[in-house]
Amino acid sequence: MKEGEAGSRRPKALLVCGPSGVGKGTLIKRLLDEHPDKFGFSCSHTTRKPREGEAEGTHYHFVERDDMLKDIEDGKFLEFAHVSSNIYGTSFASVKKVIEEQKKCCVLDIDMQGAEQVHEDGSIDKVGVFIMPPSFEVLEGRLRGRGTESEKDIQIRLETAKAELEFGNSNSIFDFKVVNESLEEAYAKFKEIALIAYTGGAVSQ
Numbered sequence: 001m002k003e004g005e006a007g008s009r010r011p012k013a014l015l016v017c018g019p020s021g022v023g024k025g026t027l028i029k030r031l032l033d034e035h036p037d038k039f040g041f042s043c044s045h046t047t048r049k050p051r052e053g054e055a056e057g058t059h060y061h062f063v064e065r066d067d068m069l070k071d072i073e074d075g076k077f078l079e080f081a082h083v084s085s086n087i088y089g090t091s092f093a094s095v096k097k098v099i100e101e102q103k104k105c106c107v108l109d110i111d112m113q114g115a116e117q118v119h120e121d122g123s124i125d126k127v128g129v130f131i132m133p134p135s136f137e138v139l140e141g142r143l144r145g146r147g148t149e150s151e152k153d154i155q156i157r158l159e160t161a162k163a164e165l166e167f168g169n170s171n172s173i174f175d176f177k178v179v180n181e182s183l184e185e186a187y188a189k190f191k192e193i194a195l196i197a198y199t200g201g202a203v204s205q
């Protein structure tokens with residue numbers, strides 16, 4: 001076995017959850033850029049419109065609501081959720097592509113409802129990490145600073161964030177919590193957790 005290859009244990013999926021604007025996408029992008037051989041992103045489906053710079057099939061599969069509802073009915077999704085007035089979901093195909101075809105650890109960026117469904121389903125061996133903001137004010141500042149949402153959408157996301165933070169603080173789905181204050185420190189911790197998922201190792205905090 002070559003150095004850096006996963007050991008005899010199979011890589012687990014890495015479930016990344018946390019409120020909108022907390023930095024999930026930033027941390028995940030950095031991980032994928034640094035370790036493209038080890039980690040692959042599960043490209044979700046969404047009914048929301050693409051933001052500037054987002055590409056079909058890379059960030060999301062951008063789909064029409066009716067098509068997504070039909071695919072959900074046809075059983076194509078491992079999990080799905082209505083988040084901030086849009087539908088988001090992880091197809092079986094996207095997870096299979098990363099785990100079985102690419103043989104990498106599959107990174108899922110999903111909301112709390114999705115995390116709960118994956119946890120209860122139990123068919124995916126996973127490590128769960130919840131990303132926390134240093135404070136609600138900082139979260140709001142990041143969301144506004146990103147400049148990708150309308151004021152109405154920001155308000156919806158902040159409302160959802162309150163429930164997400166309570167959820168992250170009070171359940172056992174997540175093996176780890178990372179406070180994203182300094183990006184360097186948060187990324188170092190996040191990477192360490194991701195590598196635990198990659199090696200399929202036992203989780204100890």
Ligand SMILES: Nc1nc2c(ncn2[C@@H]2O[C@H](COP(=O)(O)OP(=O)(O)O)[C@@H](O)[C@H]2O)c(=O)[nH]1
Pocket residue numbers: 017018019020021025044045048079080081083088089090109110111112113114115
């Ligand atoms: N359940 C579920 N949630 C998802 C999925 N993809 C993204 N999300 C979540 O949907 C929420 C909104 O995502 P997005 O519109 O990209 O906005 P952002 O989180 O503010 O960058 C976030 O909490 C994501 O974690 C998915 O496939 N399933």
Ligand SMILES: Nc1ncnc2c1ncn2[C@@H]1O[C@H](COP(=O)(O)OP(=O)(O)O)[C@@H](O)[C@H]1O
Pocket residue numbers: 018019020021022023024025026027142143145146180181182183184186
């Ligand atoms: N540690 C950090 N310090 C300051 N700004 C950050 C930090 N992490 C992320 N950001 C910024 O916050 C905004 C939201 O991050 P993003 O990764 O889009 O969050 P999410 O994917 O959780 O919605 C982005 O503009 C990003 O550059």
